[in-house]
Amino acid sequence: MSRQPSSFVLGRGEVARRPSTPAIPTAPVSVAGVAPRSQVDIVRTAQRELRNPDEYTREISRLWREAQQSFLAIGRYLVQAKRKLAHGEFQKLVEASLPFGRQTAYELRMIAEAVDGGRIPEPKLPQAASVAYQLATLKPDDLAAANQEGLVRPDLRRPEIIAWKRKRLRRSSAVNHEALARRRVWLAEFIRRHEHELEKARRELAELDEARGNRLIINGGAEEQD
Template sequence: MSRPSTPFVLGRGEVARRPTSAPAASVSSVVPPRAQVDIVRTAQRELRNPDEYVREISRLWREAQQSFLAIGRYLVQAKRKLAHGEFQRMVDASLPFGRQTAYELRMIAEAVDGGRIPEPKLPQAASVAYQLATLKPDDLAAADQEGLVRPDLRRPEIITWKRERLRRSAGANHESLTRRRVRLAEIIRRHEEELEKARRELAELDETIGAKVINGEVEEQN
């Protein structure tokens, strides 16, 4: 004989089973409508196979992405509309995260709404989305071309890519500086040769006309 299933109720931050001895009650009669929605969204179900776990976890992950983007947009709006100093006081005193997190979420929202990162391609983790949002335009374009601007991008991947790009950029910059140094050395060498030639010619002229040049003026020798 199978045991009857027991309904779930929301406990303190987790889902708990309602005691079987307690009389059944309609959720709608004891829980406000908004709380009913929260129960539906947070209640755990017994899943049966990897596909179901992937599907459910991915759904919740997408909702998390939508949440951090919406929070970032509200932060952008608040910073724009609140009086000077009021925004920072609100972040410091009243929000459940600090200045750095608020800054990162704003940068993400501005990158999306500014057209730098298409919303459908925004990474699903805020920390990863921030890594893209703070790239320079040329770097972001390169990341997109190389397939890194996508929802399933992971933090180790973008960090490794940034380090490699910095290394390549430093190498290219070193080569450019080396070529510039060679060109400047060649310019100096040519001018030194011309200067030495001019000095020899000047000395020959001095001997020919019996004069010497002092401070740009010709002084006749006795």
């Protein structure tokens, strides 16, 4: 009859000296129907201890650039989907399947079209989607002016572009007001000048009618005498 091996128990000192066994990584578990995060996602969003302002600046800027690349890629896929999907399928995709709504989808498409259409150089694209959209929806003249004034750049902030647009709108309104005032003066002078010409024409027409009437009377009287 074979003997069962006795349990092997370590003493306290032996336990302390024994190297720790690495934990076996376990696969992420789905909770309440939520899909487990991939190892890539976990590594991408993991935090590490930073030590000084320069490190924080570099790390946050890196993540911000990745966010910029993501929203531009999403916009390009949306443009592609709208072009390739059958009528009605794109709207159904946005409304029923995507994690954002129609307005966000529209903004991302406008950004992608502005970049791929050459209106905004990709290296100059603002790093925030909401700011990039503000540039993407500018009229060609306004976008050219914004670029000339140094607003088309990656670190452009939303308050800056909003303030610039308001200032330009006020400036445009002032220019339009002056142009309208000049146009009004010209029209008033045009009417005055032509009213004078019309009055002269009316008097001349009346004189011609009077002369014609007198001639008819004279000619009629002469015929009666004959």
